[in-house]
Amino acid sequence: MTQVALPTAEPRPRLRQLGTFTAMLARDLRVLRRQFGQFLLRTIMQPLLFVFVFAYVFPKIGQGFSSGHGATFTTILVPGLIAVSINFQGIQSVAIPLVQEFSVSKEIEDRVLAPVPVWAVALEKIVAGAIQAIIAALVVFPIVDLVHARGAAPIIHVHSWPLFVFALVFSSFLAASGGLLIGTLIEPRKITLLFSVIVLPITFLGCVYYPWATLSPIPWLKYLVLLNPLVYMTEALRASLTPQLPHMPVWAFSLALVGGSIGLGVLALRTFYRRVVS
């Protein structure tokens, strides 16, 4: 993959390859702009319905969850729902088009012939997916923060901007890396299982509706969910948005988010290579 000692005059190959990379990114953003309505719909619907039922309807009809710690359920929910949006969008925006490009449309054959190493084509997909996950988080944030019944307002504000940006960016990269891995491994006819077998369990066991620390009464579950990347996304967002509530230590989720992004990312680049080069 190295570009040393080329037998021919190749003016600044690295710079030209960077140009190819940004052109591929520009293509993906062009497509995102064209389909932005769809993107908004699939991003907003789930969290909107969620806060509508749990933060508006439930308090109104006198049902609710007590969270202990003196916080409303909505305060717990907001970082969780942002993390769910990042996770869902990061996985979906990479995995679903990729599965199609591998099978139905074979478009991947052409993209892989762009004049960059194959891993750069795969990395671009992660970056484009991460950008979509970040946009999803920024769209969902105001909705889940503002939709609630009177008296059920979440107590949310960005306590640490660097931590918030860190959580946002690395959660997005982790989700997009996972999306690339899934997209390169899953068979097209099994794509419908993506939601029931992967996305749903991740979401329900991702400490979205409860902080991780509160799982102590069920120790086996508390440690089992540490395999779930979404747990670290929710906990990182809790640490930056609702530090008054229990959350994992910063070093723990930072290690998981950064290590997971790199680990899953490298693994996905390899499975991608194996799919396109025989």
Next chain:
Amino acid sequence: MAQVAEISELEAGAPIRTVGLSKVYRGRSGAIKAVDALDLEIARGEFFGLLGPNGAGKSTTIGMLTTMVVPTAGHAYIEGIDVERHPAAAKRRLGFVSQTNTLDRQLTVRENLYYHGRFFGVSRSEAERRSDDLLKRFSLSERADSMVFELSGGLAQRLMIARALVHRPEILFLDEPTSGIDPQTRINLWGILRDLHASGQTILLTTHYMEEADSLCERIAILDQGRMLALGSPAELKADYGAETVIVVTVDGEGSRLLEEAERLDNVLRAEADGSAVRVFANPPEGVLVALIERAHAVGLEVRDASSQPPSLETVFLSLTGREYRE
């Protein structure tokens, strides 16, 4: 500008060269030699054909030349660049039109060309200019703003060729471009390819259609089961390997009963029995068919069918492999 200087420095080397190029696929059922020690050299501006039946190793060969398949042994060079060691540099110099429609379904016709150019480092304004030129040249201007899934098969293929040309590749690869397309589209495509060749474009095409290779290519390599059986211009191949006319007589009994009689006839070089048929290789062929029918009657066989096939790439293939060519 840099592009121009680059090309002139490379002028000396052959656009495509392979040395002992081999690919072995290992599966549960053992190892399959898809390509076996292929040595090729293709000259600048040449229209070259890889011809062979399905499974001959054509697509694997094109895959190795275009960085998609890693050779098990040997080397492939594009413009002197080792494809395996410097895939990105090799990719910059090639354009590829695959068997299937790989157009970007999310983009319009024009955007397919524009972004392809951008991927290859063509500037924004230049990519726009080249897209417009190619749209005009390939009569796609009216459809420029259509989404590509609205295109018919023939138009989609034209767009794929146009796309492969945006970055002005040294070599254009086409993998089975005419399989599964209607006759009219095929004739149009042949016209396009002939024009490209006339403008100096180096082209490597794979096909399993004998007449296509015969009509388009300056030189042909015949592949079968991963090996190159013959290499030359269509005329050379016919002269060297397929000079015999193939006469086939089908009888109502065992063809082998006629075999000895057939071999004794004048001008028959050799004959083989195949079930109820006898295949005779004759040069010159005059009178052989009539004599063969007479001999069949003499040994008490009824002739059901008789045919005579003049020298063609099909008879070349038959004479090289001993098998009928099945597309």
